[in-house]
Every structure is written in C-alpha cells, then in structure tokens.
Amino acid sequence: MSATAALAGGLVGTLVLTTMLRAASQFRLTRIDLPFLLGSAFTADRTRAKALGYLLHFALGQLFALGYYALFLALGHSSWWLGMLFGLAHGMFAGTALVNILIPLVHPRMGTPFTSAPEVALLEPPGFLMLNYGLATPIVSLAAHLAYGALIGAFTSLAA
Amino acid sequence: MESGPSRSTAGGWPERRDGYAPLREYAAIGDGRTVALVARDGAVDWLPVPDLDSATVFAAVLDSRRGGSCTLRPTVPCAVGRRYLPGTNVLETTFSTARGTVRVTDAMTVPDAHLTPLRELQRRIEGLSGSVPMCWSVTPRFGFGSRPARIRTRAGVPVVSCGADALAVCTWQAGRPQCTPSAISGRFDTRPGSRSLIALPFAHEEPLVFPARAECEARLDQTSAAWRRWLGERTCGGPWQEAVQRSALALELLVFAPSGAIAAAATSSLPEQLGGIRNWDYRFSWIRDSAFTLGAFLQLGCPREAQAYFWWLMHATQLTHPRLRVLYRLDGGARAPERTLPLQGYRGSAPARTGNAAAGQLQLDTYGELLQTAWLYAQAAGQLDSDIAHRIAGMADLVCRLWRAPDAGIWEVRSRPLHFTQSKMMCWVALDRAVRLADRRLIHTRRAARWRQERQAVRDFIETRCFNEDRHTYVRAADSAEVDAGLLLGYAHPDESRMRGTVEAVRRELAHGPFVHRYSGDDGLPGREGAFLACSFWLTEALARCGQRAEAADLMDQLIALANDVGLYSEEIDPADGAFLGNLPQALSHLALISAACALTERKQR
Numbered sequence: 001m002s003a004t005a006a007l008a009g010g011l012v013g014t015l016v017l018t019t020m021l022r023a024a025s026q027f028r029l030t031r032i033d034l035p036f037l038l039g040s041a042f043t044a045d046r047t048r049a050k051a052l053g054y055l056l057h058f059a060l061g062q063l064f065a066l067g068y069y070a071l072f073l074a075l076g077h078s079s080w081w082l083g084m085l086f087g088l089a090h091g092m093f094a095g096t097a098l099v100n101i102l103i104p105l106v107h108p109r110m111g112t113p114f115t116s117a118p119e120v121a122l123l124e125p126p127g128f129l130m131l132n133y134g135l136a137t138p139i140v141s142l143a144a145h146l147a148y149g150a151l152i153g154a155f156t157s158l159a160a
Numbered sequence: 161m162e163s164g165p166s167r168s169t170a171g172g173w174p175e176r177r178d179g180y181a182p183l184r185e186y187a188a189i190g191d192g193r194t195v196a197l198v199a200r201d202g203a204v205d206w207l208p209v210p211d212l213d214s215a216t217v218f219a220a221v222l223d224s225r226r227g228g229s230c231t232l233r234p235t236v237p238c239a240v241g242r243r244y245l246p247g248t249n250v251l252e253t254t255f256s257t258a259r260g261t262v263r264v265t266d267a268m269t270v271p272d273a274h275l276t277p278l279r280e281l282q283r284r285i286e287g288l289s290g291s292v293p294m295c296w297s298v299t300p301r302f303g304f305g306s307r308p309a310r311i312r313t314r315a316g317v318p319v320v321s322c323g324a325d326a327l328a329v330c331t332w333q334a335g336r337p338q339c340t341p342s343a344i345s346g347r348f349d350t351r352p353g354s355r356s357l358i359a360l361p362f363a364h365e366e367p368l369v370f371p372a373r374a375e376c377e378a379r380l381d382q383t384s385a386a387w388r389r390w391l392g393e394r395t396c397g398g399p400w401q402e403a404v405q406r407s408a409l410a411l412e413l414l415v416f417a418p419s420g421a422i423a424a425a426a427t428s429s430l431p432e433q434l435g436g437i438r439n440w441d442y443r444f445s446w447i448r449d450s451a452f453t454l455g456a457f458l459q460l461g462c463p464r465e466a467q468a469y470f471w472w473l474m475h476a477t478q479l480t481h482p483r484l485r486v487l488y489r490l491d492g493g494a495r496a497p498e499r500t501l502p503l504q505g506y507r508g509s510a511p512a513r514t515g516n517a518a519a520g521q522l523q524l525d526t527y528g529e530l531l532q533t534a535w536l537y538a539q540a541a542g543q544l545d546s547d548i549a550h551r552i553a554g555m556a557d558l559v560c561r562l563w564r565a566p567d568a569g570i571w572e573v574r575s576r577p578l579h580f581t582q583s584k585m586m587c588w589v590a591l592d593r594a595v596r597l598a599d600r601r602l603i604h605t606r607r608a609a610r611w612r613q614e615r616q617a618v619r620d621f622i623e624t625r626c627f628n629e630d631r632h633t634y635v636r637a638a639d640s641a642e643v644d645a646g647l648l649l650g651y652a653h654p655d656e657s658r659m660r661g662t663v664e665a666v667r668r669e670l671a672h673g674p675f676v677h678r679y680s681g682d683d684g685l686p687g688r689e690g691a692f693l694a695c696s697f698w699l700t701e702a703l704a705r706c707g708q709r710a711e712a713a714d715l716m717d718q719l720i721a722l723a724n725d726v727g728l729y730s731e732e733i734d735p736a737d738g739a740f741l742g743n744l745p746q747a748l749s750h751l752a753l754i755s756a757a758c759a760l761t762e763r764k765q766r
Contacts, residue, residue: 031478031492044467046545111418113210113278113364116270117192117249118390118412120468124419124475124492132491134479 001078002159003069009083009155010065013148014058020144030134032126032141037099040123041107061148064090068152078160083153084146091145095129095138171725172239174200179224180507181205183740186221187242187251187726188410188426191268191383192417194279195426197221197744198251198266200240200725204230209279209325210364212416212423213443213490215303215514217327217362222429222512223503228301230360232264232283235293235347244726248387249409250380251726260290262350269379270386277361277369282380284357285334287350296358297345298329304501304514311339317370318344330359332373395461398761399713400753403720406727407750408460411453414747416490420468421445421476422453423490425731425743429501431509432689432732432742439509441516442731442743444487444496445476447526448570450533452751458540459758470537473530474548482554484526486518486572495519521568522577527559528586531593538602549603556594557607560614563587569637570646575682579638581626582646584618591615627658633665634658642681643669645695648702663702671699674718675735690732690741693722697752701759712760719753729753 024030036046038060039053068086072078104112104125111121129138174185181199186206188195196218197206205220205227219227234255242253250267265284269276285294302309302322309322318329318337331337333356335346348356359376361369371379390412396404414423425442432438450473457466476492477484485494498515505512534552538544544552569580591611598608625638636644643665650659670677675691676699696719703712722738723729729749731742 025478028479028481031475046547111420113193113418114271114276115192115417117190117415117417118270118386119192120415120417120420120465122420122464122468122471124421124472127491132493 001069001072001156003066005155005159006065006069006072006152007062009152010061010068010148011058012155013065013151014061016151017061017144017148018054018057020147021140024136024140029136030130030140032130032133032137037103037107037110037123037126040109041103044109044122064148065152068149069156072153072156078153078156080150080154080157083149083151083156085149086153087145087147087149088142090149091142094145095141099126099130100128171200171241173237174240176201176224178507180221183221183430183506183730183744184724184738186724186728186744187244188413188728188745189249189251189266189268190413190426191270191279192412192415194268195413196266196268196281197427198253200242200253202231202233202253202255202264204266204281206427207281208443209327209362211418211490212414212426216305217300217302217325219301219304219503221427222501222506223305225504226301226305227503228299228305230281230283230296230298232285232294232296232358234262235295238292242726244406244409245384246388247391247405247409248384249413250384250387254288255292257290257292260292260350260352261288262286262292262294263288265380267380267383269376269383272375272379272382274371274375274379275369276379277371278364278366279362280371280376280379281360281362282357282376283359284355284377284380285350286356287352287354289352292350293347294334294350294356295345295347296334297343298327298360299343300327304503304512306502311341311344313339315370319368320344324365326363326368328361328368328370330357330361330370330376332357334358393461395459398757400716400720400757400760403723403727404460404754404757406723407753408456408462410728410745410750411456411747411754412465413745415465415469416445419490419492420465420472421488421490421492422449422469422747424449424487424748425746427743428514429503429505429509429512430730430741430743431506433509434507434741435509436689437509437511438685438689439505439511439513440518440743441496441498441514442746444489444516444519445472446487447473447477447484448486448523448529449748449751451529451536452748452755454533454536456751456754458536459754463540466537466540470533473533474551477530478551481551482558484530484555486521486523486526487516518568518572521572522562522565523569523572524559524563524565524567524580524583525570525586527555527562528589528593531555531590531597535593535596538597538600544597544602549597552594552597553603553607556591556611559587559590559594560610563614563618571644571678573682574685578636578640579625580644580646581622581634581637582644582649584622584626584638585647585650588615588618588622591618623658631665632658632661634662636679636681640681642679644679645670645676645692645698646678648695648698659702660706663699663706666699666702670695672735674715674722675733690734690739692732693719693729693746693749694731694752697749697756700756701752704756704759709760712756716756716760719756 035053039049335348566577730744
C-alpha cells in the first residue's frame, strides 16, 4: 500500500464528491455547499469564501485520505468496498456530528440552536443530517462520501 | 436608547371574556429564537419551544382551557401598569393593590458564559411597598395542547416532561411549589425589598439544565444590557423616534437569530375577524416582506441583520429556483403544510391552524420584491456574488415568461386568480431592477434587451388595462372597478398624476379616519376583516411622497396613538372599538411604520 496512491485517490475522490454535491445543488436537490461553509468561516466575502473553501476542502480531502490509509494499514487490507465502508462511516459522521455539531461550534458566522438576540447568524445551521439544506441532503452527502471512500480504496489497492 | 419617557400606563384589573384577554393587552418578550406573549394580568398565554415556529407549550390565547399558560398575579384586586424597560424587550409590570405594590420583570433570557438552558423564561417579582399576596401557576401543554405530559420532582425541582421536550419550574422565595397531575402552583407574600424569582428552563432533545439563582439573576440583567447595547447602535431619529425604536425592537424579536430569517408575526391563528375562519399561521418568512425588511434594516443601521437576511433569502430560495414560494420556513425549508390544531381558537375563532397553504400559491409580486431586495443589497454592498447574480438573472427571465398569467396577488386571495394590478406593477419592478443591475454590470447583460422589451410590455398592460380613466385611479385588477391599498406601493413616480389619483381613490374608498382596508372586492372567504395597519402607514408614506406632508404627519400621529400600551401593533384593527385583530406583533405593521417615519423625516430634513 502506498500513501501516494491514497493521496491521489483522495484528490480524485474529493473532486468527485464536490462535483456530486454541486450537481445535486444544480438539480435543486440540496442547498449544501461545503466549500462555501468552510470558506465563510474565514471571510464574509462570498466569492473569496468559495475560493478559499475549495482549497480547504481539497486539503481536508487529503487529510482524510491519509486517515483512510492509516486504517487500511492497520487492517492490512485495502479495497474499493472497504474504502466505501469507511466512506459510509465518514458520511454518517459528517451528517450527524461534523457538520451538524462541530462546525457550528467553531464557525463564527454559522447559527446554532443557542444563537440568540441581539446576535444574528449569517449562515443557517445545517440541522440533524443537514436536513435544513433540503430533504435529499443526507442521501446526496452519503452517496458522495461512498464514492470518495471507494476511490481512495481503489487507488490504494491498485497501487499495492 | 429610547428617548423621552417610556410608555407606562396604569389601569384597572384587566377583565377576560371566556378566559381570553383582549389581543391589545399582550406584550411580547423573546430571545431571538422564540417569542412569548404576556397579558396585562401577568399570564404568559403563548410560547412555542424551542423555536418560534415550533409547537407551543403555552397557547391559552388559542384555547383558554386546554392551551396551557403560566400565570402570576396578586390574589387581591389591583391596578396594572406596565412598560418595556427602556431600550429593551424586557417587560416590567407593576401591580398596585390596597395592600402594597409589586413589580414583575419578565424576559426570555439570552445565553451567557454559564451553562445556560436551551431556552429560559424568567419572572422576577420585587416587593416595592406593603405586603402583596401573590399566586402563580404553570400549566404546560406541549404540542399545541395535544401531547400528555408527566409532572415529577427531580432533585427537589418540579419537572414536566413530554417526549423530547421538558421544562423545570425553579423558584426562589416564591412559595412551596404544589404539584398536581396537570399543573404546578404556589403562593407567597411580598414585602418591601423582597425579591422572588420563577425561572422556567426548557430542554429539547437534551437534558434539562437547572440554573442557580445567582446565574439567573445575572442573566436577566445581562439580557436587558444586551438589548440596550443593540438599540444604542441603531440610527433612529426624527419626531417619531420612540415609536421607531420600539418597532426596531419588535422586529428584532421576530428575527430568527440562528438563520437570519424574519417571521411575519410571532403567533398563529389570532383571528382577523372574531368568530371567523380567517385565522392563519404567520410564523414563516414571506418573500413579500423582503424588500421592506431589508430597507428597514438599512435605514435603522443594521448592516449585519441586512446581510444575514439577504444570505438566508438567497439560500432559502435556492431549492425552488427560479420559481419562488410565497413563504419559507425559518430554517429555509419550502414546505409549510396547513393543518388544523386541536384548539378552540381565540374566543371560538376556529379553526386554529399551523402551516400555511398560501405557500403554494402563485404570487407574481414576490419576484418584484426579491429583485428590489437584491437591488437594495447591491446598492449597499456595491457588488453581487456571481452565483446570486446568475440566479437574479434567471428570475428576471422567468418574470418575462410569467407576467401575463393571473395570480393570487399580494393579499393571497383564495378566490380565482386575477390579473392583479399590484402584481403586474411588481413584475415591472422586477424587470426594471434587473435592467438597472445589468446597466451597472452587477448581473449578466446579454438578456437585458429582452428585459427592457418586456418591461415596456408590462407597463403598457398596466396603463391600458389597469387604469380607470373616469375615476383617474389604478384599479385592483385588470378591467375591474375596485381599488386596492396595495396600489400605494405602486411602481410609478409619486409625482405622476396617476399615482396621486390612486392615493386619493384609496383615501376616498378604503380609508375611514386613520383606518385603511386592504380592498373592497371578493377574496374567496366568508366574512369581513378589520382595517389593515400596514396600509395606513403606506398611505402616510404615499401622502408624504406626494408632498402632502402636514396631512401625512397628522395621520402618522393618529396611527402612533393606535399602538397598544407598550407600543406594539397587530396585523389589523377593528375601527369600531380599536380592538387588535390578527397575529401579533406583526412585522409588516412595524416595517411600514419605520418606512413611513423615515419618509416623513427625509422630507422634513429637505
């Protein structure tokens, strides 16, 4: 197994994940925009937020790919379906804890159930399973994370 | 800070009819997530938790027997005076009895550095003189009175639980709480300098937080300070400063802080006609109100609220793009299915409803409102994000295709769709703002020629089909004879004689003193409604913009006097007796007040 292959898988996986979410947004299935959510933690300028968010999103994609790689090493096995399994866990973590609970805590512009008057949030909170961004959001997000995991698994196993 | 003396009126003990207080007697307290209504007799008769658009735990205003409430009052006859603490949304009620005087301070507190309950209602009771016997009772009814709750004592604190919701009743020097299967109550006597406290912390999908007394006291004071700080940063001047400031504070109560959305009102199903069926849920954000809202935020010097609201608006409308829903939920969702609640309705005004079927109507004016909002935002910010610019252009294209269709109009009539003049005027506004944005290269310019062409077509339609030459007024709908107060929001320049004629026609046919009805024709519903307060303020603004300043200022003074004792307005008012009708506090009434006051002040300064 090679870390480089995992990183390459992470790059392609993030590209596919981002494209799937963006396509779902274009088809009016969801309002989620991960790069925008990430970038707007640092700037209120929407255009800059998106540009910065894409950079951060791809960096995080690489970081998670290394995490997947560490798990493959620990198990002594890598494959597309094992990566997909990790993607499932990753997607569920993202929907229930990461985006729903952790990001609003550290995001200076995102609302939480505790945001109160006279403050006002610039970004609405995602809610459980990110359902505030559209009823199809959890399905779209999970599918995108499955693809992400499968690609890292496939790249890592092919390079083994 | 609010200038001049804060409103504080004293009166006899407020009477209830069939257990219902007059709507005029309600004050609102809130924390940016939810709003409670407090009657002059000290009863909290409305409180949805955890959010403004959630189901209620107290809804006695919609069902005095089953709705649930939190009462607190002297047990002896008394006079009542009350006010908001200056510059805040914290309510102070003073009960004066033959045996002494007591002051109650009510607030929905805002979080501080301590472990704070998810939501918290606090009631501080201070003995000012003598000894006043007091009684209180908490009768919680979760889920609009439909879900049974269990009352138990945990760690010595009475706790009411119902599924994922719970509330505790924490008291200090307020008598020993007595629990029955349906209520928790207590009695105590005040003395000079005594200080009692009742705190109701709420939990939703999490354990309850039992606050310490010192934390509660500090949080209540910090809540007042936070409101004062917020108002101190606003720009509210002019002769109607106090009313504008109260309106700003009322609007801030309706801003849903977690998302930036603004609710049309804090309540559901308060009737537009006593005993009638015109009872609607207003706890949603209407696109119709968007331009007024953004304009008011900018006029009041609230750039953060303006930006948050515009961002929320653009997020919420993304899923339905390029089409707009009439209203959106406060979390940005587009669905608002209407259903009947198991409540009697205010003084028998059934049905009480949650959700709003108007969400699915076609209302062409919404496109004009949204593009006007984008125009105001772009002027203030100097730019538009490329995604938003693309979507604005898409909406302008849609207006080119849709404007020839009949619709439900700004008043959401439930009769057959018509070619409402105000809707066509707002289609003109939509295309005009798109052209202006394109001229400034803030949105794509390649389709601007078509927008110009259709803009002219809309104008031709309005001027030929929607104007009555004989009466020299625009009319409610194409080829109709009625007038409509919504026309006061007309697109044309106010100096144009046609708009002047329309203002005169509205005054002649729809206004009675300071009261203005929305329209005179059929709306598909039985019964009549009261005078619509926003229309009165629109008439004031229209008069000011037509140069009739003295009349406008006189009308403004009359309208300011129509507010209740703490400066709030509902949606409508009964011209016969001044009774409040409809949901309250109503954002549109307060937005219209701010806009009219600003228009008059601008003119005065010229």
